[in-house]
Amino acid sequence: MSLVRDLWLRARWGNPIVVVSGLPRSGTSMMMKMLLAAGLEIVTDEIRAADEDNPKGYFELERVKDLDKSGDKTWLKAHRGKVVKVISFLLKDLPDDNAYKVVFMRRSLDEVVASQNKMLVRRGEPTDPASDAEMIERYRTHLRRTEALIGGRKNFRWLDVSYNEILGDPRGPAERVARFLGGRLSVDRMVEAVDASLYRNRAR
Amino acid sequence: MFCSRVKIDRALLRKIRMYSKIAGYSSPSEFVTHALEKEIAILEEADSEEEIKKKLQGLGYID
Numbered sequence: 001m002s003l004v005r006d007l008w009l010r011a012r013w014g015n016p017i018v019v020v021s022g023l024p025r026s027g028t029s030m031m032m033k034m035l036l037a038a039g040l041e042i043v044t045d046e047i048r049a050a051d052e053d054n055p056k057g058y059f060e061l062e063r064v065k066d067l068d069k070s071g072d073k074t075w076l077k078a079h080r081g082k083v084v085k086v087i088s089f090l091l092k093d094l095p096d097d098n099a100y101k102v103v104f105m106r107r108s109l110d111e112v113v114a115s116q117n118k119m120l121v122r123r124g125e126p127t128d129p130a131s132d133a134e135m136i137e138r139y140r141t142h143l144r145r146t147e148a149l150i151g152g153r154k155n156f157r158w159l160d161v162s163y164n165e166i167l168g169d170p171r172g173p174a175e176r177v178a179r180f181l182g183g184r185l186s187v188d189r190m191v192e193a194v195d196a197s198l199y200r201n202r203a204r
Numbered sequence: 205m206f207c208s209r210v211k212i213d214r215a216l217l218r219k220i221r222m223y224s225k226i227a228g229y230s231s232p233s234e235f236v237t238h239a240l241e242k243e244i245a246i247l248e249e250a251d252s253e254e255e256i257k258k259k260l261q262g263l264g265y266i267d
Contacts, residue, residue, distance in 0.1 A: 024265045048264070065267045087265050089256060116263060125262040130255065138252040145246050145253070 005157065006182070013099035013155055015081035018181060020059075021088050022105030023139060025115035027163030028085055030194065031105055032059035034174065037193035038185035041082040053119045056195065059085050067093040088142065092149045099155045103177055107163035109136040170194045 009016055018040065020031045033056055036042045043061055050057040063075060064086050073095040076084070080098060094100060113132045120127050130138070150156050159180040166173045174190040212220070217232075224235035260266045 024260060024263050065265070068266065087260065089253075089260055089266065116259070120259075120262055123262070123264065135259070138256055141246055141249055141252055142256055145249060148243060148247055 002157075009099040009155065009157065013097070014077075016099035016101045016157070017076060017080055018083040019091070019094070019100050019102045020083060020085045020105070021091055021102050022107070022163075023088055023109075023112050023143070025112050025119065026105040026107040027161075027166065028087070028105050029054050029056065029059055030163070030166070031103055031161065031177075032083065032085055033057075034170075034177070034190040034193045035083050035103075035181075035185075037189040038178070038187075039189070040181075040185065043079045043082045043084045052122060053115075061085070064090065088146050091146055096153065096155055100157070101181060102150070102156060102158045103180070104158060104160050105163050106160050109139050111164075112139065166194060 018035065020028050020035065022028050032042055032044075036059075042059055044057075044059045045061050045063075046057070047062050048058040048060045061084060064084065067073065067086065067090040074097070076095065076098055086094065088104070091102070110132070113135050117127055117132070150158065157180075159176065161173050161177060170191045171187065174187045177190065178185040178187050220232045220236060224232045227235065229235040229238070257266065
């Protein structure tokens with residue numbers, strides 16, 4: 001069934017854009033690194049350089065940050081068949097003239113919020129006045145909302161991947177990602193790209 | 205009240221019937237209406253998205 005769906009997507013919209021998504025600090029950069037190691041072409045302008053929060057780099061593209069604003073989005077067509085990082089908040093703004101295969105990173109929301117708080121402090125930004133519990137609830141709603149908004153769009157295919165599972169044993173998730181993206185990726189290289197030493201905000 | 209028909213896959217309908225009984229709804233229609241109302245409330249939740257947007261701007265993920 002998924003093979004038929006893939007063929008239909010390709011026939012209608014061309015080669016899908018691989019989108020790595022999720023909340024910030026949910027392992028999206030790690031997945032970008034895994035896909036790069038597996039042999040896929042990553043789209044990044046490297047404007048946002050590696051720092052203490054993401055020592056291996058962010059793999060971002062500045063233009064993506066404006067997806068929620070009206071404007072020309074046809075530039076995305078040039079990236080069909082490549083990998084682009086788009087945070088969950090901007091997924092709904094991807095235009096319908098491409099097909100997308102979304103690798104969606106899931107991580108314990110306690111860990112996401114703890115990691116985001118540390119990042120805000122390091123950036124000298126005010127920390128959120130909402131309590132962590134409130135923020136977790138907002139994110140929970142946001143994730144359900146995102147799923148609902150994307151669920152009915154025929155040009156999207158979606159795979160959930162657990163960050164916490166990858167750090168426990170990356171082979172299983174790597175095999176699922178490889179299958180989802182067509183099966184010709186090197187699972188061994190994806191596994192080797194995982195650096196568990198970066199797992200610094202564990203849920204207690 | 206006006207009613208509209210919606211096509212639902214047979215396997216899903218079986219589950220709707222089963223869980224509406226388990227959850228104590230008076231009918232599958234009441235269960236479906238309640239589930240859809242909850243889902244639509246999430247879609248209409250704009251306030252928390254604004255708060256999230258501010259946080260993501262602070263983190264440098266959106267402009």
